Amino acid sequence: MTLWIDFWDRPNAIYADQRNLEAHFDRITQDLMPHLPSGGTVLDFGCGEALGAGAMARACGQVLLFDGAPSVRRKLAARLGGQPRVRVLDEAALAAQPAGSVDLVTVVSVLQYIAKDDLPGLLARWRDLLAPGGRLMLADVVATGTPMLRDVRSQLEFAARHGFLMAALGGIVRMALSDYRRVRQQVGFSTYTPGELSAVLERSGFTVERLPANIGPTPHRFTLVGRPA
Ligand SMILES: C[S@@+](CC[C@H](N)C(=O)[O-])C[C@H]1O[C@@H](n2cnc3c(N)ncnc32)[C@H](O)[C@@H]1O
Numbered sequence: 001m002t003l004w005i006d007f008w009d010r011p012n013a014i015y016a017d018q019r020n021l022e023a024h025f026d027r028i029t030q031d032l033m034p035h036l037p038s039g040g041t042v043l044d045f046g047c048g049e050a051l052g053a054g055a056m057a058r059a060c061g062q063v064l065l066f067d068g069a070p071s072v073r074r075k076l077a078a079r080l081g082g083q084p085r086v087r088v089l090d091e092a093a094l095a096a097q098p099a100g101s102v103d104l105v106t107v108v109s110v111l112q113y114i115a116k117d118d119l120p121g122l123l124a125r126w127r128d129l130l131a132p133g134g135r136l137m138l139a140d141v142v143a144t145g146t147p148m149l150r151d152v153r154s155q156l157e158f159a160a161r162h163g164f165l166m167a168a169l170g171g172i173v174r175m176a177l178s179d180y181r182r183v184r185q186q187v188g189f190s191t192y193t194p195g196e197l198s199a200v201l202e203r204s205g206f207t208v209e210r211l212p213a214n215i216g217p218t219p220h221r222f223t224l225v226g227r228p229a
Pocket residue numbers: 004005008009024028045046047048049050066067068069072107108109110113114140
């Protein structure tokens with residue numbers, strides 16, 4: 001496991017409280033809805049707690065969830081085990097997923113935890129999984145040069161709108177004291193300009209479109225959609 005996956009495998013203070021977690025996934029689910037392939041299969045790579053998986057599965061045909069952290073997968077399997085249109089994949093099940101079997105791969109708020117050198121290999125795998133006409137969505141990408149204060153302000157504005165401002169203030173202090181910063185300094189945090197990420201996608205055989213608005217609650221991040229060229 002990489003140090004980042006190891007981080008996500010432990011309890012962490014990323015979400016201030018349950019209200020934060022629910023508002024976060026509500027927003028992502030709402031934003032994703034217009035992009036879901038009717039009757040199709042979505043692979044949510046780096047899905048986290050995936051609170052919107054049930055709603056997404058009802059809107060398309062099937063949702064496959066994969067997260068690199070084993071504890072996240074166990075939690076998902078316990079919560080979603082009974083849902084026929086949602087499957088939680090482990091590494092082996094993901095590797096066994098047939099080529100051309102997925103209509104949309106979503107990767108939301110995950111690229112920052114993947115070393116830049118590892119991205120082309122993943123892009124090739126996602127491309128292979130896509131059915132003809134399929135799409136890859138790289139969402140909530142952290143733009144190079146984003147000051148940390150911008151993320152903090154955006155989180156506080158979101159918290160104020162959704163009634164968890166006090167919890168968010170406490171969460172920011174807990175985050176500052178957590179090992180997130182240490183891991184970030186140790187293994188890095190991958191950020192991209194939209195042009196740089198588009199070029200990586202194009203070199204991996206995708207045509208690229210930037211969505212007018214980001215997917216998720218952080219408006220200053222960005223989302224690209226790739227289609228196999
Ligand atoms: C910030 S959370 C995003 C969760 C969800 N997609 C969302 O938007 O709320 C990042 C997730 O990516 C997962 N992750 C990080 N690196 C990964 C990798 N290399 N492969 C698969 N999952 C990874 C972590 O375990 C974590 O659950």
